[in-house]
Amino acid sequence: MSDADNLTEAFAAADKGDASLLVGLYADDMTWAGFTPDGTQTVYTKGSFLEGFGILANLDEAKNEVVRTDTTPEGLVVAWIRAYRRKGDDVLDFTMVMVHQFVDGKVVRGADMCPPSFGEYWTRLGLA
Numbered sequence: 001m002s003d004a005d006n007l008t009e010a011f012a013a014a015d016k017g018d019a020s021l022l023v024g025l026y027a028d029d030m031t032w033a034g035f036t037p038d039g040t041q042t043v044y045t046k047g048s049f050l051e052g053f054g055i056l057a058n059l060d061e062a063k064n065e066v067v068r069t070d071t072t073p074e075g076l077v078v079a080w081i082r083a084y085r086r087k088g089d090d091v092l093d094f095t096m097v098m099v100h101q102f103v104d105g106k107v108v109r110g111a112d113m114c115p116p117s118f119g120e121y122w123t124r125l126g127l128a
Contacts, residue, residue, distance in 0.1 A: 002071065003071070003075070003077050003100070003102040003105065004069040004070075004071050004077045004079070006021075006025060006105065007025065007066065007069065007077055007079060007100060007107075008066040008079075009021060010022040010024075010025045011064055011065065011066045012065075012066070014064065015064060015065065023050060025106065025107055026049070026050075026106065026107045027046070027106040027107060027108045028046055029046070029108070030045070030046050030049075030106070030107055030108050030109060030110070031043055031044065031045060031108075031109055031110075032044040032045075032046075032049045032109070032110045032111065032112075033112070034049065034052070034110075034111065034112045035112065035114045035118055035119070036052075036119075036128075037055060037119065037122035037123075037127055037128040038122065038123060038128035039114070039116060039119015039120065039122075039123070039128070040119070055122070055127060056085075058087065058125070058127055059085055059087045060086050060087055060088065061084065061085070061086040062085050062086070063084040064081050064082075064083050064084075065081065065082045065084075066080070066081055067080050067081070067082050067095070068080040075101075075102060076099055076100065076101055076102075077099070077100040078097065078099050078100075079098045079099075079100065080095055080096075080097055081095065081096050081098055081112075082094075082095055083095070083096055083114075085121060087125055090121070090124065090125065092118070092121040094115050094117055094118065095115075096112050096113060096114045096115075097113050098112040099112075
């Protein structure tokens with residue numbers, strides 16, 4: 001399987017409750033440029049990146065579906081992720097773009113880009 005296939009499979013398994021493939025896909029020394037709940041950006045380590053997903057436990061429903069991937073000639077995997085978040089009647093449904101640099105089948109660096117509604121949602125819920 002390709003890195004893009006492994007990524008898609010790992011996200012699908014995580015949505016079904018098994019995050020082990022997704023956790024295993026990220027190298028222990030990886031870094032990730034991503035968003036904090038208030039909509040600002042930061043650089044995460046693997047531990048802080050995975051810890052950040054803990055915020056989803058505050059929601060009634062959360063899904064992340066890989067809807068499209070492209071792989072550059074140099075091996076970077078770009079994934080379009082449909083992210084769905086729901087707390088009561090408050091819903092956030094958006095597409096984010098994630099870029100993954102794989103080395104020997106593991107993500108060693110990555111970055112994501114989210115729309116402004118991402119930070120607005122968490123702020124509105126009082127979780128930012």
